[in-house]
Amino acid sequence: xxxxxxxxxxxxxxxxxxxxxxxxxxxxxxxxxxxxxxxxxxxxxxxxxxxxxxxxxxxxxxxxxxxxxxxxxxxxxxxxxxxxxxxxxxxxxxxxxxxxxxxxxxxxxxxxxxx
Amino acid sequence: xxxxxxxxxxxxxxxxxxxxxxxxxxxxxxxxxxxxxxxxxxxxxxxxxxxxxxxxxxxxxxxxxxxxxxxxxxxxxxxxxxxxxxxxxxxxxxxxxxxxxxxxxxxxxxxx
Numbered sequence: 001x002x003x004x005x006x007x008x009x010x011x012x013x014x015x016x017x018x019x020x021x022x023x024x025x026x027x028x029x030x031x032x033x034x035x036x037x038x039x040x041x042x043x044x045x046x047x048x049x050x051x052x053x054x055x056x057x058x059x060x061x062x063x064x065x066x067x068x069x070x071x072x073x074x075x076x077x078x079x080x081x082x083x084x085x086x087x088x089x090x091x092x093x094x095x096x097x098x099x100x101x102x103x104x105x106x107x108x109x110x111x112x113x114x115x
Numbered sequence: 116x117x118x119x120x121x122x123x124x125x126x127x128x129x130x131x132x133x134x135x136x137x138x139x140x141x142x143x144x145x146x147x148x149x150x151x152x153x154x155x156x157x158x159x160x161x162x163x164x165x166x167x168x169x170x171x172x173x174x175x176x177x178x179x180x181x182x183x184x185x186x187x188x189x190x191x192x193x194x195x196x197x198x199x200x201x202x203x204x205x206x207x208x209x210x211x212x213x214x215x216x217x218x219x220x221x222x223x224x225x226x227x
Contacts, residue, residue: 004158033214042202042217043159056212091158100147100206100213101166106158 002026004107006092012113013082021077021110025094032075033104034067035091043091049075050098079112087114118142118205119218126224127197133190135221137203140184147206148179149215150188152199159202162188193225 005024013019025032031050035043036059046065048056051072060067064082069075079086089111093104120138127133139148147166151159163170163177165186170177176189190197200220207216 035215035217042220043215044217045214048212048214050212056209056214059214093158098212100145100208101164103149103161103164104215105161106151108156108158 004092004094004105006090006107006110008110009108010111010113012115014115015082015084017082018078018080019082019112021079021090021112023075023077023092023094023107025073025075025092026096026105027073029094029096029105030072031095031098031102031104032069033093033095034075034077035093036061037089037091037109039088046077046090082112082114084114087112118146118207118216119148119203121201121203121218121221123219124222124224126226127190127193129195129225129227130192133188133193133197133223133225135188135190135201135203135223136185137187137218138185139203139205142183142205144183145208148177148186149204149206150175150177150201151204152197152201153220154199162201164206193223195225195227197223198225199223 034046037043045059049069089109091109093106095102149164150162179186
């Protein structure tokens with residue numbers, strides 16, 4: 001079946017612009033996660049949704065970052081007034097259940113470059 | 116506040132077993148250990164996970180020490196396609212939610 005799909009695969013924006021990154025999780029997956037991966041580093045947690053509820057947003061680096069999942073399926077990560085330090089790969093993952101015993105399935109990410 | 120530490124790089128001869136170690140001495144009793152790998156420009160790919168017992172699937176085996184302070188991922192017959200960065204991950208649970216805490220990973224190079 002289809003895996004986690006992210007779009008666009010690449011995004012270039014000028015500093016100060018707003019961007020929106022989309023994630024289509026695996027159908028029926030309850031949990032959805034966003035991670036940020038800087039060049040040469042491991043991914044870092046940003047936020048977690050259980051259905052439409054955002055239960056953990058402790059990893060969002062500033063109030064310029066906003067995520068939503070209004071109908072409990074597709075999610076959007078929005079970054080306002082982008083800065084150069086926002087340049088990274090943004091990964092989305094989903095899992096079937098809500099517990100730590102269920103593996104997360106990752107998309108291939110959106111590579112964001114801020115000029 | 117990474118909970119896992121891994122060697123930065125390892126080499127392995129093609130056809131031989133690759134043994135990738137991970138130290139996770141600070142994880143709590145209900146935190147799972149996960150292994151993923153990542154090939155350039157792709158998202159992390161799930162390999163295996165475990166809590167207390169050793170686990171095996173079609174890709175690999177996971178050996179967890181009895182005190183749960185360390186584990187080893189074993190790729191029984193490494194191929195060139197196994198060249199990747201391997202992450203040992205603690206699945207951290209807080210207040211009913213959970214997230215992955217990635218370490219820095221081990222860059223495995225399989226040599227022909």
